[in-house]
Amino acid sequence: YLRKEEAQAQNGRLRAALSRLAPREQALLEEKYVHGLSDRELGRLFGIKSRCVSVYVARARKKAAFYYAQELEG
Secondary structure, three states, rough: OOOOHHHHHHHHHHHHHHHOOOOOHHHHHHHHHHHEEEEHHHHHHHHOHHHHHHHHHHHHHHHHHHHHHHHHHO
């Protein structure tokens, strides 16, 4: 378990990393992971072919992970 301070710091780093993504990437990840939309639903919502959604999600996740690592390095 994380202490409250550690959890807050981790949350802050994650928010900072996500804020560096393009708005569309932020929205795509939010709809996928917060709201649980399927690839088909995401495709309709964002005007992306459903078979390409997983590529867009993977790219956004990779960028977010890169930015998060930068936040950790401080």
